Amino acid sequence: MRRPLVAGNWKMNGNSESIRVLLAGLENTLAEICQSVDVAVCPPHVYLDQVGRSLQDSEMILGAQDVSRHVEDGAYTGECSANMLKDIGCSMVIVGHSERRHGLGETNDWVAEKVVAARKAGLTPILCVGELLEERETGRMQSVIEGQLQAVIDLGMENFEGTVIAYEPVWAIGTGKTASPEQAQEVHAMIRAYLAGFSQGIAQDIRILYGGSVKPDNAGTLFAMQDIDGGLIGGASLSADDFTAICQAACQDG
Numbered sequence: 001m002r003r004p005l006v007a008g009n010w011k012m013n014g015n016s017e018s019i020r021v022l023l024a025g026l027e028n029t030l031a032e033i034c035q036s037v038d039v040a041v042c043p044p045h046v047y048l049d050q051v052g053r054s055l056q057d058s059e060m061i062l063g064a065q066d067v068s069r070h071v072e073d074g075a076y077t078g079e080c081s082a083n084m085l086k087d088i089g090c091s092m093v094i095v096g097h098s099e100r101r102h103g104l105g106e107t108n109d110w111v112a113e114k115v116v117a118a119r120k121a122g123l124t125p126i127l128c129v130g131e132l133l134e135e136r137e138t139g140r141m142q143s144v145i146e147g148q149l150q151a152v153i154d155l156g157m158e159n160f161e162g163t164v165i166a167y168e169p170v171w172a173i174g175t176g177k178t179a180s181p182e183q184a185q186e187v188h189a190m191i192r193a194y195l196a197g198f199s200q201g202i203a204q205d206i207r208i209l210y211g212g213s214v215k216p217d218n219a220g221t222l223f224a225m226q227d228i229d230g231g232l233i234g235g236a237s238l239s240a241d242d243f244t245a246i247c248q249a250a251c252q253d254g
Contacts, residue, residue: 002205002206002207002229003036003037003038003207003229004036004037004038004207004223004229004230004250004251005037005038005039005040005164005207005209005229005230005250006037006038006039006040006209006230006231006233006243006246006247006250007039007040007041007042007061007063007092007094007126007164007166007209007230007231007232007233008039008040008041008042008233008237008238008243009042009065009094009097009211009232009233009234009237010041010042010043010044010065010237010238011044011065011099011234012044013044013238014043014044014047014238016047016050019043019047019050019051020050020054022238022240023041023051023054023055025240025241025244026041026060026240026243026244027054027058027060029240029244030058030059030060030244030247031058031059033244033247033248033251034058034059034060035059036251037230037247037250037251038061038230039059039060039061039247040060040061040062040063040091040092041055041060041061041062041063041237042063042064042065042092042093042094043065044065045064045065045066045080048062048064048085048088048089048090049088052088052089052090055089061091061092062089062090062091062092063090063091063092063093063094063126064080064085064090064092064093064094065093065094065097066080066093066094066095066097066100066114067080067081067082067085067093067095067114067117067118067123068080068081068082068114068117069110069113069114069117070117071083071117071120071121081117081121082117082118082120082121082123083121085121085123086121086122086123090123091123091124092123092124092125092126092164093114093118093123093124093125093126094125094126094128094166094232095111095114095115095118095125095126095127095128096111096114096115096127096128096129096148097128097168098128098130098168098170098173099173101128102132102170108147108148108150108151109151111127111148111151111152112151112152112154112155112159113155115127115152115155115159115163116152116155116156116159119159119162119163124162124163124164125163125164126163126164126165126166126209126232127148127152127163127164127165127166128165128166128168128211128232129145129148129149129165129166129167129168129191130145130167130168130169130170130211130212131144131145131169131170131171132144132170132171133170133171136169136171141187142190145167145187145190145191145194146194149165149191149194149195153198157198157199157202160195160199160202160206161202163206164206164207164208164209165191165206165207165208165209166208166209166210166211166232167184167187167188167191167208167209167210167211167212168210168211168212168232169183169184169187169212172212172213173211173212173213173234174213174234174235175213176213177212177213178212178213178214178215178218178222179210179212181218181221181222181224181225181228182225184210184212184222184225184228185225185226185227185228188208188210188225188227188228189226189227191208191227192204192206192208192227207229207230208227208228208229209228209229209230209231209232210222210228210230210231210232211231211232211233211234213234213235214231214232214233214234214236214246215236215242215246216236216242216245216246216249219231219245219246219249219250220249220252223249223250223252230250231246231250233246
């Protein structure tokens with residue numbers, strides 16, 4: 001069975017004090033849940049060290065929100081390499097989030113290179129894929145997502161070994177809208193079927209998360225779907241109570 005994973009993407013939120021309070025709340029409630037669910041938190045880069053130190057005696061996983069596609073050190077101002085993230089204790093990293101694809105112009109090829117860079121350093125990539133509302137309404141959802149996956153496959157199917165995929169319908173991120181459990185399951189199954197065309201083993205083993213306005217009141221029905229293996233959580237991960245409730249839902253339905 002695929003072990004559930006719930007990852008909190010804090011985005012550009014928080015300060016030293018608010019993060020201290022949030023972590024204190026999570027550490028008090030997640031110890032038992034972490035026995036059956038992988039739980040990761042992904043703070044802004046400047047707080048990775050603070051969070052990593054706080055998690056030293058915790059089962060929670062430290063993740064970053066992005067990584068450079070450049071493997072070697074060099075003249076890449078503002079970039080942070082996968083080796084640097086590994087060095088300060090990260091185990092996971094989000095790559096290809098829609099806010100970077102559509103807000104900052106990251107291409108499928110760049111995202112694929114980040115997956116390779118992360119794996120080379122021993123990090124688990126959380127590869128985000130998903131469609132815009134216009135792409136869904138014009139019948140291009142499947143081709144868009146397959147293109148995002150294919151860019152990684154072109155660099156070697158082995159890059160999906162141990163990688164996590166997060167399906168995030170862009171129209172449901174931060175909007176309060178959520179794909180129905182049936183809609184989400186349909187896309188998750190499509191992703192797994194596409195990968196199965198290249199490797200049945202990888203397709204069966206890979207964890208596919210749902211990301212798109214997951215809340216305590218809808219997490220259980222989403223996570224109960226056959227091909228949904230957890231969630232990539234945005235706003236709700238900034239509340240200890242909400243994030244704990246979502247992790248509990250993954251524990252019950254995973």
